[in-house]
Every structure is written in C-alpha cells, then in structure tokens.
Amino acid sequence: MGKYYQPEIETASREQILALQNERLVKQVQHVWENVPYYRKKMEEKGLTPADVQSVDDLYKLPFLSKDDLREAYPYGLLGKPLSECVRIQSTSGTTGKRVVAFYTQHDIDLWEDCCARAIVAAGGTREDVVHVAYGYGLFTGGPGLNGGSHKVGCLTLPLSSGNTDRQLQFMTDLGSTILCCTPSYAAYLAETIHERGLRDQIKLKAGIFGAEAWSENMRREIEASLGIKAYDIYGLTETSGPGVAYECEAQTGMHINEDHFIAEIIDPETGEVLPEGSKGELVFTAITKQAFPLLRYRTKDICILTREKCPCGRTHVKMSKPMGRSDDMLIVKGVNVFPSQIEQVLLEQGYPANYQIVVDRVNHSDTLEVMVEMAPENFSDSLAKVTAMEKKLVDALKSMLGIYAKVRLVAPKTIARSEGKAVRIIDKRKI
C-alpha cells in the first residue's frame, strides 16, 4: 500500500469529484424522496420534487436537518432502508434526553470503514502497523470506526477500548503499538504516564489519530514531542457515520473531507444562507452514499472554514479547519456531547430548581465537569446521610443521562446569579 488507501478517488481531479457528487446527489435525493417520508414532507413543504435537484448547484434548495429533526423522527423516522437490511446502530446523546440512533447497512459500514482506513493510511499506516484503539467501543462510534478502518488497511488491531491505563500501557509495550487512536486528552494523559513510569524507551509509537474533542496546536506539539510521534486530527459525528468524515494528512493544515461520500457546505447559522468559500460559518453535510441513515443537509452546529487550496499531500478533497466553536450550546466533555438541557431535565426530575451552572475545566489534560446546583427545600433535611443520599441519586441520574461523571456542587438557594435574558449556564475554563 502506498501513500493513499484509495488513490484514484483521493487524488481525483476537481471535475471528477464534482461529476461523482452530481451523480450521487441526484440518486440520493431520489432515494430519500422514495424512502424517507419525513424528509419528503419537508421537501413538499418547500414545493420541491427530486427533479429540482439536478446537481450540487441545486443543493441549496433542499431543507436542512438538525438535531431537533432527529429527536422528532426518533427512532425510525429518518430510516432509508428496511430494518431487515440494517446490520448495526451507533448512538450518541441528543438534546433533552433523546438519543441519536444512527442505522447502518453493510454498505454503510463499509464506506465508513473505508473513510477510517483513508485516515489511517494518511497517518502513515500500512499492514505492518499495530493499531492501538483506545477510543470507547460500544455505542460510541470512535472504537468501532477506527477498528474497522484498521482491519481494512490490514493492520494488527488492538481493540483496547477506553480506560484502564495499566492495561493500555502493558499492551502498548508488550505488543509494540505503532499507531494510537484515542481522544487527544487521553493521549496526553498516556504520554504523561509513560514518562512517569519511565516507559518512553519501550514504546514504538510513530503516529496518533486523535479526535472526538477539541484540541489546540499547542497540545498537538506537546503530545508529539512527548511521545515522539506525529499527531493527526480526525473528525466525524454519529449522524454522518462517525469518525473519518474528515481526516488530516501529513500537511497537518486541516482535515480532508471525503467528498465522494459527503458534500460539505458552510452556512450562516442565523440565516441558513450558503456562504462563499473561505468564509467562517456552520458546517453542513449531505451524505450522498449512505443508505440507512441518508441525512441531507445536516447541520453539525460546528463552526469552521473550508479551503480548496492545493494540498502538498496530493489529495484533492476539500479541507476543513478544526471546529472553532459551536452555533448551539452543546459542550464536548471527554469526547461526549453534553447539552445543558439534559442537565436541566435531570435536575427537574430530581426535585432541584432548574437554576444551575456548568463548569468545565481541563485538569491534567483531562476534562472535568461540575454542575452547581441550588439546594432545594424538599431535598434538604437535618440528616446529613439523607442529604448526601439525595446528592448521590442526582449524581447517578446525571451519569445515566450524560454517560460521563459530573461532580455536583450543592449551593444555597438563590445564590446562582439569575441574569436578565439569557442565563450564563456554562463556564468553560478550558484553555484549548
């Protein structure tokens, strides 16, 4: 295997990519029109039929999809294939408690794994490599995605999943992992632990593929220097399959979006208007090959910039910058999507007032989440055992809703500032 996993498509000319996109988009719109009544209705409301979309130039006419649509259509409303043809789901937390459940046919899994395989090869991976996957396995897309990509490349795949640092380091040293896939904060933590234990000479890592959370150039340089590797960014979201929608090449100046599978647009998050190339705005994806969960014009809420400048790596697909923020209030903590509305729902269910503050920080390269909650009269008692039991119940309910631990800090009633208009619910102290 050379420098590319699928060289014909990865280095195809702009014209070839566009021709492929035009053909696939027209087919996909027809597929959605015939099989996804939820989206068909949205098109009809705009007076559209598939005949109105003849090429990528017509994409702007189509209605958007957002997390709200996913919630409304949960669980099967956006399904494009009968369940008998689906082979897998992956899931992520959504707003107000409803999860996002994405469906995959075998074809969808294949194309997703191809995307991840491209990312691994772009990071220098060959069948000689030992790919150490320390992303979570299960409903989270990180583990399964990179695992599948690694198989496709033919690497020896170590499916470690997340956590259990002792075991991670044992496999890494004993089996000579060469490519590490995990969140950047976990990579930084592993790097630190490797140095603390004096294992630096025993590891053979040469590259890392780190995604699912925000990280800075500084953090990249730190990890690279500490482990002696080259660190690559990877992007994706469950709604559009998972990691591998876009990935970095050796140039490390943005992530190539797999344009044969996804059409990217940048829009003004306020007006929905498509912005010219090079503008900063919200990233929107149209999946043109996925069958089971064929989202058209899905609003990611991630703010970034696209660039078509020629890349020295030879790949011709458009590049996206690292996301620079969100156009909604979603937080990514330890790689997990956290919505303030989820926290609010749990508080109300547990009898606490919905006046709260979320404090996110990064301590020793790892995200921390703290929720300041006003003590409620009905949960207060003269008995410390009762109050702490109620507190534990709240911590457990938050863990169950969010999927990650949140520290609860109980404060006196009416001490969290109520602001005029939009409340300051989130304090993000992370310096990313």
Add this chain to the structure above:
Amino acid sequence: MVYQISVFLENRAGQLAEITSALADNGIDLRAMSIAETADYGILRMIVDDAQKATAVLMEHEYLLTMTPVLVVSVPDVPGGIAPVLETLAEGDIDIEYMYSLFTHTGGKAYIVFRVGEAEKFVSLLATHGITPTTADELGIH
C-alpha cells in the same frame, strides 16, 4: 418536645458568623449548635431560646432551613454521667443519627441533644430507667 433548627451551609468563609450575628441582632440566644459537613457543604443544627422567631429571621435572610423535633436528656455533670443513657440506646438497639450538647451546664447537670432512629422507643426505655427527657419549658425556651 424541643425543636432544632437545621440550616444549609455553603462551604464559605464567614457564613456561620453571618447567621449568628443575624440571630444576635434579633436578641435570639443560642443554646446549642453543631455542624455536620461534607467537603462542599454542611448542615448547621442549633437550639435557640425562640425557635419561631429565629426561623422567621433566618427565612428573611433566605437561608434554607428545616425544623426537627429532638430529644434533650439531662445527665449528671460528672465523669461517666452520660453512660446510662448510651447504654439504654444500646440495649434497645436504637441508632443515634447525631448528638451534641447544650452550652450551659446548670445545677450540676449537662444537657445532651439526641436525634435517634426510634424516638418513642427511646423515651419509653429511658422511663424504665427513671429518666425523663427535658422539656422546652425546663430549658426556658420555646
């Protein structure tokens, strides 16, 4: 029956002083206090001479509080004076949730505040040992 006031305390310097001075400003006399705490917050428990007035003052200052009936038992103010009471609790297999004592020792007696799992059983067992709980009147509080 004696009523205890429990106040939610944030772990913040000066909070206790704010509460006691609010009570003092209103001429309320503190007879006993104790604090149970976690790393982040605590519960201040106290016995005052005028529980209703104290409650009104604290609520005016927007403190979160609750009133709880507790048992006050007088014991001889001598070494081992509390032993018969604790033995009674052990004999009845009654859990102590918490206990603390009043500031004042009068007439050779100390006063212990008890919050126990089974208050009625405790009272009747104490009676078999010839001990009766101290009333609010006896303490000069209401």
